Amino acid sequence: MITRLFAGLSARALLLLAALGVVLLAAPLFAGDYLLTVLILILYFAYTGQAWNIMMGFAGQLSLGHALYVGLGAYVAAFLFTRYGIAPWLGFLAAIPVAAACGAVIGFLAFRFGVSGVYFAILTIAFAEFARIGFDHLDLVNASAGLFLPVAQYAHNDLWRLRGNPAMFYYVILAATAVALVLSRLLLTSRIGYFWRAIREDEIAARAAGINTFRYKMYAVMISAAVTAFAGVFYAFFYNNLFPEQVFGISRSIEIILGPIIGGIGTLFGPILGAFVITGLAEALNAVMLHFGLDLPGAKQVFYGLCLLVVVLALPNGIWPSLESWLERRLRIAEKTQ
Amino acid sequence: MTALLSLQAVSKRFRGLLAVDRVSFDVSEGEIFAVIGPNGAGKTTLFNLIAGEMAPNGGSIAFAGSRIDGMTADAVCRRGVARTFQLVRPFPALSVEDNVTVGALLHRRYVAAARQHALTLLRRLDLFDKREQPASTLTLPDRKRLEVARALATGPRLLLLDEVMAGLRPTETDRMVATLQGLNRESGLTIVLIEHVMRAVMALASRVLVLDHGIAIAEGAPQVIVRDPAVVQSYLGQAHIEDGAA
Amino acid sequence: MSFDVYLNVAVAGVLTGLVYGLMALGLSVVFGVVRVVNFAHGEMMTIAMYLAVVLFAQFHLDPLLMLVPIAAVLFVAGYALQTGLINPFITRPEHSQFLLLVAIGLIIVNVLLILFGPDARSVQTSYAYDSFEVGPLIVDASKLYAGAAAIVLTAILFGFFRFTRTGTAIRACADNYTGAQIVGLNVKHLYALTFAIGAACVGAAGAIMTLIIDVTPMLGPSYTLLAFVIVVTGGLGSMPGALLGGVLIGLTEAFAGLLFTPSAKSMFAFGILVLVLLFRPQGLLGKRLT
Numbered sequence: 001m002i003t004r005l006f007a008g009l010s011a012r013a014l015l016l017l018a019a020l021g022v023v024l025l026a027a028p029l030f031a032g033d034y035l036l037t038v039l040i041l042i043l044y045f046a047y048t049g050q051a052w053n054i055m056m057g058f059a060g061q062l063s064l065g066h067a068l069y070v071g072l073g074a075y076v077a078a079f080l081f082t083r084y085g086i087a088p089w090l091g092f093l094a095a096i097p098v099a100a101a102c103g104a105v106i107g108f109l110a111f112r113f114g115v116s117g118v119y120f121a122i123l124t125i126a127f128a129e130f131a132r133i134g135f136d137h138l139d140l141v142n143a144s145a146g147l148f149l150p151v152a153q154y155a156h157n158d159l160w161r162l163r164g165n166p167a168m169f170y171y172v173i174l175a176a177t178a179v180a181l182v183l184s185r186l187l188l189t190s191r192i193g194y195f196w197r198a199i200r201e202d203e204i205a206a207r208a209a210g211i212n213t214f215r216y217k218m219y220a221v222m223i224s225a226a227v228t229a230f231a232g233v234f235y236a237f238f239y240n241n242l243f244p245e246q247v248f249g250i251s252r253s254i255e256i257i258l259g260p261i262i263g264g265i266g267t268l269f270g271p272i273l274g275a276f277v278i279t280g281l282a283e284a285l286n287a288v289m290l291h292f293g294l295d296l297p298g299a300k301q302v303f304y305g306l307c308l309l310v311v312v313l314a315l316p317n318g319i320w321p322s323l324e325s326w327l328e329r330r331l332r333i334a335e336k337t338q
Numbered sequence: 339m340t341a342l343l344s345l346q347a348v349s350k351r352f353r354g355l356l357a358v359d360r361v362s363f364d365v366s367e368g369e370i371f372a373v374i375g376p377n378g379a380g381k382t383t384l385f386n387l388i389a390g391e392m393a394p395n396g397g398s399i400a401f402a403g404s405r406i407d408g409m410t411a412d413a414v415c416r417r418g419v420a421r422t423f424q425l426v427r428p429f430p431a432l433s434v435e436d437n438v439t440v441g442a443l444l445h446r447r448y449v450a451a452a453r454q455h456a457l458t459l460l461r462r463l464d465l466f467d468k469r470e471q472p473a474s475t476l477t478l479p480d481r482k483r484l485e486v487a488r489a490l491a492t493g494p495r496l497l498l499l500d501e502v503m504a505g506l507r508p509t510e511t512d513r514m515v516a517t518l519q520g521l522n523r524e525s526g527l528t529i530v531l532i533e534h535v536m537r538a539v540m541a542l543a544s545r546v547l548v549l550d551h552g553i554a555i556a557e558g559a560p561q562v563i564v565r566d567p568a569v570v571q572s573y574l575g576q577a578h579i580e581d582g583a584a
Numbered sequence: 585m586s587f588d589v590y591l592n593v594a595v596a597g598v599l600t601g602l603v604y605g606l607m608a609l610g611l612s613v614v615f616g617v618v619r620v621v622n623f624a625h626g627e628m629m630t631i632a633m634y635l636a637v638v639l640f641a642q643f644h645l646d647p648l649l650m651l652v653p654i655a656a657v658l659f660v661a662g663y664a665l666q667t668g669l670i671n672p673f674i675t676r677p678e679h680s681q682f683l684l685l686v687a688i689g690l691i692i693v694n695v696l697l698i699l700f701g702p703d704a705r706s707v708q709t710s711y712a713y714d715s716f717e718v719g720p721l722i723v724d725a726s727k728l729y730a731g732a733a734a735i736v737l738t739a740i741l742f743g744f745f746r747f748t749r750t751g752t753a754i755r756a757c758a759d760n761y762t763g764a765q766i767v768g769l770n771v772k773h774l775y776a777l778t779f780a781i782g783a784a785c786v787g788a789a790g791a792i793m794t795l796i797i798d799v800t801p802m803l804g805p806s807y808t809l810l811a812f813v814i815v816v817t818g819g820l821g822s823m824p825g826a827l828l829g830g831v832l833i834g835l836t837e838a839f840a841g842l843l844f845t846p847s848a849k850s851m852f853a854f855g856i857l858v859l860v861l862l863f864r865p866q867g868l869l870g871k872r873l874t
Contacts, residue, residue: 109861194452305687305689
C-alpha cells in the first residue's frame, strides 16, 4: 500500500511534498493567531474540496448541495454533545451513517431514474435547501435561533472533546486533510477508482465493459457524503454555533466547489492548491479593504464569483494540471543542467 | 451440442418502425459469424439487443444456455458477451493502458494483475508502444484496436464487433483480420461481426446472415450467400459476383 | 376553515402563479432553444426588481408602467451576455456552462448586496392595499393587476413565437440546429435574441413581482431554484408547460402557507420537483428528451 501511495512520484516531487509537510507541521510555532485561523480555513476548504472531488472529479457527478452533508455532520455531532455529552469523535461515527444514508437517497433517486448532469445538480441543491428550511423549523436543535456549544476557557487542550486553542484545531484539520489525501489516492489507484473514472468518461462504454454503473455511482456519493460529514463536525466544534441558514446555505455549497474547480477537478492536489489560492487571495482582499477602511459585506463573494468566472473561461481544467506540467518541465531542466 | 448464442424470433419495434422482425439464428462456440446487409437493415439494433443496450419486444436471446434478453448491458458483459461500438467509445482522458485495465478489472480484484493482463493484450494488438498516451490522441485504426483490446480484457466467450473494419485501409483491414483469426484459433473465441467490408467477411466468416429491413433474408456459407439472388438484389449488386468471392 | 378561505387562497395562488409562470417562461424558452441552463435566472429577476424599486422610489413610476423599459434593459443585457460570454460555451461540456452561470449569479447577488444592503425593499403603490370583492372572493388589487399583466405578456410571447417570422425561425433552431443553419438562419444571432427575450421575460416578471413581494438580494437564488422547479414540472422547453407549472407551484405555495407555516412553503415545491424528476422527468407537458 505504501508503494501504491507514492508510485509515480519522482524523488524531487517527494522532496517537495516533504518540505511542504514540514512547513505545515511547524506553522503554529511561527504563525500568529490570525494567520493560523486563515490556515485553518484553507485546510478546511482543502478537506471539503477533496471530499467533494471524490464525487465529481472521480465519478463525474456534479453536486451543488454538498453543504447538506456538512450540516448533517455538524448538527448530529453538536446535538449529541450538547444533549448527551457525547464526544465529537463518536458523534462523527454517528453522523457517518446519517450522511451516507442521505447520499444514498439522493443517489438512488437520481441514478435509478436516470437523473444526471444538470438535473442531478438541481436535485442536490433542492435537497440542501430542503434541509436548510427543515432545520430552520426543527425545535430539537433550536431551529433558526441556532444551536450553541458551550465555550469555556480550558487550561489545556481536550482533543477528545475538541475543546482547545486554535493550534489544536489546526493540527486536527491538517491531519484530516492528510487522511483525505491518502484516502483519495488509495481510492483512485484501486479497482473502484478505475471504474469511477471510466464512468466519468463514458457511462455507456463503462456499462459495455461490465461495470455496474449504478452501484459504483452510489459508492461515490455515499463515500463523499461520509467524508464531508467530518468537516461538519469540525465546523461545529471550532465555531461553536450553528445556524441552518449558515450551514446549509447555497453559498456554503458553492464555497466547497471553488477549491477543486480552481485547482483542478479530478486531480489529487487540485482541491488543496485551489483552497490555498482562493482563500489566500480572499484574505488578501480582506486585508486590502480593511486598509482602505472599506467594509463591504458581499465583496468576498463577488471575488469568489469572479475567480470562478475566470477559471471556467480561461482554465477549465484548473490550475494544477498546467502547474504540474510546468513543474515537470522545470524539474527536468534542473536535472539536465546538473 | 447447444449453440453458444441462440436467437429465436427476436423482434424490436421503435414506435412505428419494426427494426428487427422475427430474426432467428444460432452461433456455435468457436465460430466466426457475420451479419451483413444494407444500411438501416437493423444490424446494430440486433447487436444492441444481444448486448443488453435494449430489450426485444418479442422472441428470446439465449447465451450459454440461459436467457439474456432484458438483462442490462453490464450484466450481459459479466456473463461473457463483450462488444465494440460502431462509433468507437474509448475513455478519452484515460491512457491506452488504463482503458484496457478497466476491462481487465471486471474479473480481477487487483489492479496490478489487471494491468498485467492489459499489457499482454496491448502487445497482441500492437498498441504496447502507445500504452501511456491518452486514448483521445489515437488515430482511428488504433482506436478500433483499443476498443477490441478493451472488450477482450473482459474475458468474453463471445465477442460482438460492430463494423470494426470501417474506415481502415486495406493493409489495416488485413492486419485486423489476422488478429481476429489468431484469437479465434488460439482461444476458441466466438466472434459475431457486423461488416460492410466484404473482403473481411469472406476471409473471416464461416457463416453469414443477411438482414434487410429487419428481416433475415438469407443465411449460409459466404460463397453461397454471395450468389443468392435475393441478397444480390438487396445489397451486393451484380458487380460483386463478377468480382469473384472467395 | 371555510370554503371562502380556501377559495381566496386559491385565487391568490393562481394569480401569483401566473407571474411565476411568466418568470419561468424565460428559462424554458432559453433552455428549449439555446440549450443553456440559466442558473442566474432568479438573480436576473432581482436586478429587474431593484430597478423597479429604485425607479419607484426616485420618480414614483409605477412598476407596471416601467415594465417595458425594464424588460428592454434586461433584453439588451441578455443579448450582450449571450453573445459575449455564453456563445463560446455552447460546445463546452454541460457543467462548464452551468458553472459559468453560477458564477454570474453569485456576482449579481453580491453586487446587489453591496449596493442595496440586505434589508428588504418594497414598492408601495397607491393601490397596494386595495382589493376587489366579488361575492365570497376578496382579491388584492396588486395581485389582480399582476396576474393580468402576466397573462397579457404571455399571450404576446406566444403570439410572437407562433405568428412572426423571427419567432418561427427561433422555433426552427430549437427543433434542428444544423437544419436551421443549412436553411440560412443566422443561428448565433437567433440564440442571442432568444436569450434576450428570455431575459426580457424575467425582467417583466420582476417588475410585476415587486407588486407582490419585497425584494432582497438573496431572493435571486431562491427564485432560480423555483424557476427550475416550475420548468421541470411543466416540461423543459414547453411554454404552456411553464405557465401551467407556475400556476401549480403558486397554488402549492399558497396552500402550504395556509395549512403549514409560510416559511416552509418552498419545501413543498421541492417535494413536487423530486416527484416529477422521478416519475415524469419530461414534465407535465414536455417532450421526451433524447
